[in-house]
Amino acid sequence: MPRCVVTRRMHFNAAHRLFNPRVSDAENERIFGACSNPNYHGHNYNLDVSVEGDIDPVTGYVLDIARLKDIVTERLVRHLDHKNLNLDVPWFQDLNPTAENIAVVCWRVLAPAVAPARLAHIRLWETERNYVDYEGT
Amino acid sequence: MPRCVVTRRMHFNAAHRLFNPRVSDAENERIFGACSNPNYHGHNYNLDVSVEGDIDPVTGYVLDIARLKDIVTERLVRHLDHKNLNLDVPWFQDLNPTAENIAVVCWRVLAPAVAPARLAHIRLWETERNYVDYEGT
Amino acid sequence: MPRCVVTRRMHFNAAHRLFNPRVSDAENERIFGACSNPNYHGHNYNLDVSVEGDIDPVTGYVLDIARLKDIVTERLVRHLDHKNLNLDVPWFQDLNPTAENIAVVCWRVLAPAVAPARLAHIRLWETERNYVDYEGT
Amino acid sequence: MPRCVVTRRMHFNAAHRLFNPRVSDAENERIFGACSNPNYHGHNYNLDVSVEGDIDPVTGYVLDIARLKDIVTERLVRHLDHKNLNLDVPWFQDLNPTAENIAVVCWRVLAPAVAPARLAHIRLWETERNYVDYEGT
Amino acid sequence: MPRCVVTRRMHFNAAHRLFNPRVSDAENERIFGACSNPNYHGHNYNLDVSVEGDIDPVTGYVLDIARLKDIVTERLVRHLDHKNLNLDVPWFQDLNPTAENIAVVCWRVLAPAVAPARLAHIRLWETERNYVDYEGT
Amino acid sequence: MPRCVVTRRMHFNAAHRLFNPRVSDAENERIFGACSNPNYHGHNYNLDVSVEGDIDPVTGYVLDIARLKDIVTERLVRHLDHKNLNLDVPWFQDLNPTAENIAVVCWRVLAPAVAPARLAHIRLWETERNYVDYEGT
Numbered sequence: 001m002p003r004c005v006v007t008r009r010m011h012f013n014a015a016h017r018l019f020n021p022r023v024s025d026a027e028n029e030r031i032f033g034a035c036s037n038p039n040y041h042g043h044n045y046n047l048d049v050s051v052e053g054d055i056d057p058v059t060g061y062v063l064d065i066a067r068l069k070d071i072v073t074e075r076l077v078r079h080l081d082h083k084n085l086n087l088d089v090p091w092f093q094d095l096n097p098t099a100e101n102i103a104v105v106c107w108r109v110l111a112p113a114v115a116p117a118r119l120a121h122i123r124l125w126e127t128e129r130n131y132v133d134y135e136g137t
Numbered sequence: 138m139p140r141c142v143v144t145r146r147m148h149f150n151a152a153h154r155l156f157n158p159r160v161s162d163a164e165n166e167r168i169f170g171a172c173s174n175p176n177y178h179g180h181n182y183n184l185d186v187s188v189e190g191d192i193d194p195v196t197g198y199v200l201d202i203a204r205l206k207d208i209v210t211e212r213l214v215r216h217l218d219h220k221n222l223n224l225d226v227p228w229f230q231d232l233n234p235t236a237e238n239i240a241v242v243c244w245r246v247l248a249p250a251v252a253p254a255r256l257a258h259i260r261l262w263e264t265e266r267n268y269v270d271y272e273g274t
Numbered sequence: 275m276p277r278c279v280v281t282r283r284m285h286f287n288a289a290h291r292l293f294n295p296r297v298s299d300a301e302n303e304r305i306f307g308a309c310s311n312p313n314y315h316g317h318n319y320n321l322d323v324s325v326e327g328d329i330d331p332v333t334g335y336v337l338d339i340a341r342l343k344d345i346v347t348e349r350l351v352r353h354l355d356h357k358n359l360n361l362d363v364p365w366f367q368d369l370n371p372t373a374e375n376i377a378v379v380c381w382r383v384l385a386p387a388v389a390p391a392r393l394a395h396i397r398l399w400e401t402e403r404n405y406v407d408y409e410g411t
Numbered sequence: 412m413p414r415c416v417v418t419r420r421m422h423f424n425a426a427h428r429l430f431n432p433r434v435s436d437a438e439n440e441r442i443f444g445a446c447s448n449p450n451y452h453g454h455n456y457n458l459d460v461s462v463e464g465d466i467d468p469v470t471g472y473v474l475d476i477a478r479l480k481d482i483v484t485e486r487l488v489r490h491l492d493h494k495n496l497n498l499d500v501p502w503f504q505d506l507n508p509t510a511e512n513i514a515v516v517c518w519r520v521l522a523p524a525v526a527p528a529r530l531a532h533i534r535l536w537e538t539e540r541n542y543v544d545y546e547g548t
Numbered sequence: 549m550p551r552c553v554v555t556r557r558m559h560f561n562a563a564h565r566l567f568n569p570r571v572s573d574a575e576n577e578r579i580f581g582a583c584s585n586p587n588y589h590g591h592n593y594n595l596d597v598s599v600e601g602d603i604d605p606v607t608g609y610v611l612d613i614a615r616l617k618d619i620v621t622e623r624l625v626r627h628l629d630h631k632n633l634n635l636d637v638p639w640f641q642d643l644n645p646t647a648e649n650i651a652v653v654c655w656r657v658l659a660p661a662v663a664p665a666r667l668a669h670i671r672l673w674e675t676e677r678n679y680v681d682y683e684g685t
Numbered sequence: 686m687p688r689c690v691v692t693r694r695m696h697f698n699a700a701h702r703l704f705n706p707r708v709s710d711a712e713n714e715r716i717f718g719a720c721s722n723p724n725y726h727g728h729n730y731n732l733d734v735s736v737e738g739d740i741d742p743v744t745g746y747v748l749d750i751a752r753l754k755d756i757v758t759e760r761l762v763r764h765l766d767h768k769n770l771n772l773d774v775p776w777f778q779d780l781n782p783t784a785e786n787i788a789v790v791c792w793r794v795l796a797p798a799v800a801p802a803r804l805a806h807i808r809l810w811e812t813e814r815n816y817v818d819y820e821g822t
Contacts, residue, residue, distance in 0.1 A: 005543065007543070014178050014179060015152035126693070139685070142682075170340070193570060274278075315493040470716055583769065629726075
């Protein structure tokens with residue numbers, strides 16, 4: 001069976017600030033500058049979720065992309081969309097919501113959820129010009 | 138002299154919530170749903186600023202677009218970027234930061250700032266699929 | 275009250291062929307070429323729906339864009355998405371589904387549906403490089 | 412010689428339906444839902460074709476991208492553009508035209524056609540939010 | 549007959565420099581800065597050409613967009629694509645190739661070429677963030 | 686520590702011609718056609734710069750993307766933007782500025798500049814439809 005990768009682009013809007021509670025406010029300000037604004041700022045995040053597998057000979061699918069969309073919406077997006085990542089989302093209670101850390105969280109939530117397909121790749125777009133790729137390593 | 142319109146696309150990231158302090162919390166929740174999350178959410182806003190004028194026969198410009206960019210950055214974007222619109226921006230102290238109202242604020246700030254060119258059009262993109270146009274009327 | 279225009283981008287996938295049943299097959303072939311393939315071809319259509327109105331002083335909205343999305347989905351998109359425009363959609367039973375005619379149909383369906391807001395503009399993208407604008411005239 | 416990958420984005424418009432003739436109509440309906448509409452629907456497909464090779468020291472090219480465009484047009488796109496994949500394209504006579512299977516067909520057609528360059532990657536965009544990657548495995 | 553506007557997006561790559569031969573080199577440097585580099589720089593221009601007319605009841609077209617594409621290619625794009633606007637294009641022999649002036653030239657070339665359709669609008673994109681609109685006034 | 690890849694999209698405008706001084710003018714014309722216009726043409730280049738590393742547990746960053754932007758601007762983009770690659774940029778004094786060769790130059794300049802992060806990937810977009818990937822091999 002040919003083996004390929006299927007990707008669905010999802011999106012969510014969220015507020016965040018970059019802040020490490022284990023260092024001082026002055027240190028946060030020095031490291032993160034405007035991104036550490038105590039009143040938060042926000043983004044339209046795009047998230048490309050890629051799963052890899054053999055093409056099923058009956059369906060011609062690796063994974064029905066409508067089902068992939070439903071899984072990601074239910075397990076991930078509804079917990080992030082129109083939220084404040086620092087205040088509303090338990091995954092970031094003790095984790096600074098940089099694009100890098102958000103990508104890792106997305107991976108950890110989605111990898112078991114898409115089984116038996118294999119989560120192959122996560123790309124998180126924070127802006128049209130900044131994105132992070134993570135493959136679970 | 139031919140007369141045309143020159144546009145510069147700008148962008149800023151901000152947090153906001155939709156909230157009208159003159160009605161009850163329950164009414165805000167009913168009208169705005171998830172957009173009224175008390176902890177805020179956010180967007181990557183794109184803003185297309187259009188100015189109209191005769192083409193200057195010496196420069197071939199309506200308005201040097203590098204100068205337009207500087208004006209919009211200085212007068213508008215630096216007050217909005219990486220901010221919480223509700224908490225950090227005086228223009229929204231008593232104004233609900235819907236896309237419509239943000240567009241009107243942008244117009245009022247920019248119209249005098251681009252003179253003697255004429256501000257012709259403002260398009261504010263809240264997401265890749267939602268935008269508002271305002272022409273000062 | 276300031277008056278502005280709010281736009282929501284919608285999308286649908288459909289098959290069609292360009293064909294005028296009142297002229298001969300040879301004439302259809304001559305006029306429409308590959309676009310007249312009897313077995314159909316198809317497009318990912320994007321549709322920008324723009325409504326104009328005063329900004330409501332209570333909500334800060336011209337029209338809640340979530341409600342606009344619901345109206346367009348219910349009244350228009352669910353009748354077009356994943357359909358064959360020539361065979362499945364009564365609006366095109368006697369009308370050639372060119373981009374121009376699709377735009378006019380969208381207008382006629384949506385204009386009464388968005389009242390009391392005023393439908394201001396329809397932009398139908400047939401491809402990333404071809405689009406049609408219609409304002410009801 | 413440095414070794415790199417050169418990509419050309421191509422596009423074609425086509426109708427299709429998802430349908431496996433070896434299972435019942437009811438089963439097709441259950442698996443594919445609206446995508447199995449007997450009258451077809453359609454897409455604007457984008458296809459990113461990537462070839463890998465050493466940079467030729469005389470031309471500075473891996474493969475002249477104008478020539479890559481001509482090869483893909485002649486060998487692949489003219490057989491798919493403005494077609495019904497199920498009815499008009501022999502490659503899908505016995506193969507369900509899911510995005511996965513279309514990507515595999517594109518690979519099999521193009522891999523020998525771009526030699527001696529090596530076909531490195533195929534990305535097929537079915538919509539702006541759904542795409543499939545295939546590398547011949 | 550309903551009346552609408554049909555747009556085709558075209559593109560061309562060209563080199564240029566901003567330079568007014570009637571003022572001194574120092575003055576050109578002061579006005580145009582890096583854009584006046586004597587060795588030129590360049591752009592991927594996108595050009596949206598919009599024509600307005602009644603929808604023809606036989607064809608369902610305002611103007612066959614394939615024919616519009618051919619007209620613009622033949623009359624305009626082949627004279628600009630892969631050219632140096634200042635040196636290779638007679639239209640700019642005595643005209644500074646700012647985006648504004650290029651838009652006016654496009655209008656003057658295309659307005660008679662698309663008759664009896666009416667040229668309605670020209671949008672010239674110099675970069676993804678800068679564009680000029682011209683309507684022949 | 687999780688290991689991921691962070692990308693910043695940069696852009697620059699430049700003129701170039703494809704020309705190998707070691708072969709005859711006729712041969713250049715034969716190989717490169719319109720791309721070899723002696724008066725140059727130009728592009729809006731986009732450059733995606735990707736760096737890989739462990740996520741720093743204090744900052745949550747692989748590399749502060751604002752710093753990545755500054756490094757690429759200072760070391761690379763200010764030498765290319767609004768330049769003629771053949772005439773103004775020493776890196777191409779003896780190297781034909783094809784997209785492939787520009788990508789290799791970008792790599793060689795940036796790889797030491799982003800240390801101790803590892804430069805992982807360069808994608809150079811010459812147009813919206815043509816791009817080159819290079820990973821230093």
